[in-house]
Amino acid sequence: MAKDKIPSYSAKWLVRRLVTEGIPLKRIFKETNLSEAWLKDENALITPAHYLTIVNHALDESGDPALALHLGQKHNLGELGIWGYAIISSPTLGDANQVAIQYWELSGSLVTLSYKKENNYSTWRIFPAFPMDSLRSWIFAVEELLSTFISGSGFLSKEDFRIAEIHLSYPAPGHGDLYRKLFNCPVYFDRDADMFRTSFDFEKIPSSMGNPVLADICKQQCRQLMKKFKVSDELISAIRNLLITSLGQFPSLPVIAGQMAMSPRTLRRRLQERNITYQNILDEIRTELTKEYILTTNLSIDQIASRIGFSETTTLRRAFKKWTGLNIKEFKKINKR
Numbered sequence: 542m543a544k545d546k547i548p549s550y551s552a553k554w555l556v557r558r559l560v561t562e563g564i565p566l567k568r569i570f571k572e573t574n575l576s577e578a579w580l581k582d583e584n585a586l587i588t589p590a591h592y593l594t595i596v597n598h599a600l601d602e603s604g605d606p607a608l609a610l611h612l613g614q615k616h617n618l619g620e621l622g623i624w625g626y627a628i629i630s631s632p633t634l635g636d637a638n639q640v641a642i643q644y645w646e647l648s649g650s651l652v653t654l655s656y657k658k659e660n661n662y663s664t665w666r667i668f669p670a671f672p673m674d675s676l677r678s679w680i681f682a683v684e685e686l687l688s689t690f691i692s693g694s695g696f697l698s699k700e701d702f703r704i705a706e707i708h709l710s711y712p713a714p715g716h717g718d719l720y721r722k723l724f725n726c727p728v729y730f731d732r733d734a735d736m737f738r739t740s741f742d743f744e745k746i747p748s749s750m751g752n753p754v755l756a757d758i759c760k761q762q763c764r765q766l767m768k769k770f771k772v773s774d775e776l777i778s779a780i781r782n783l784l785i786t787s788l789g790q791f792p793s794l795p796v797i798a799g800q801m802a803m804s805p806r807t808l809r810r811r812l813q814e815r816n817i818t819y820q821n822i823l824d825e826i827r828t829e830l831t832k833e834y835i836l837t838t839n840l841s842i843d844q845i846a847s848r849i850g851f852s853e854t855t856t857l858r859r860a861f862k863k864w865t866g867l868n869i870k871e872f873k874k875i876n877k878r
């Protein structure tokens with residue numbers, strides 16, 4: 542995603558909520574070049590700097606330090622474009638979570654999320670989507686995410702979606718007691734990371750508005766938008782270049798980290814901040830190369846497997862199905878020139 546511009550769905554949602562609270566657009570847009578025309582333009586983007594300016598004006602004008610906690614409860618997924626509709630139409634909460642994470646960049650959120658199942662917990666970690674300009678901006682971003690997550694999950698499941706515990710990196714704000722009231726779970730401040738957990742199997746809970754056909758259509762549009770917005774990131778580009786020049790013998794993450802003059806731990810952290818893993822990048826390159834070899838060369842499957850670092854064709858066939866949802870024969874048929 543371009544660092545100078547991001548999708549504006551989340552920012553516009555905030556602006557509209559502020560207007561309904563009686564705050565004039567002129568004061569919300571102060572110190573930006575934004576206008577009502579931007580608000581009405583469905584395809585308009587926004588710079589992170591302007592988004593953070595809006596957040597600061599929102600906190601100043603409202604006089605409510607817990608504004609994000611209050612507004613998040615009113616969040617409507619339908620106001621977040623095709624990304625929101627892809628979540629709403631997902632058959633289960635597990636599907637909704639997967640779609641949300643996979644296409645998260647389309648939301649234009651202040652944060653990014655990673656998701657992991659560990660032991661008896663489902664855990665989401667929260668990271669800044671771009672550098673924050675102040676601690677209060679970060680607190681606003683996290684509070685908005687938490688309250689939106691709860692309200693959205695409850696809306697989809699029509700159940701009392703419960704969080705088991707919340708860990709936050711910042712000190713308890715003056716309205717810290719409101720966290721426990723809203724989320725009804727232990728909340729720990731001054732921790733090493735920002736994260737929250739559930740202790741039940743939410744993934745199979747049916748969505749109240751699930752529509753598999755519509756979900757597939759929405760996901761296809763999300764994929765197209767991701768291609769449109771996706772641009773080269775310097776760190777990821779460097780990793781891609783190193784991998785491409787090592788065809789057939791893709792190095793491990795520690796080797797790549799050494800070639801980039803950093804520790805494996807630092808590289809993992811920097812990738813985690815981008816909500817991506819080394820394996821994601823490697824799989825993406827392997828997918829691109831496999832497709833290109835299949836469509837533009839006469840190489841056998843054995844030869845293609847060897848070139849992308851697989852010792853057996855069965856491994857390649859399984860991986861290709863996982864990457865694309867198609868077996869190689871189906872892919873050839875669909876993309877026949």
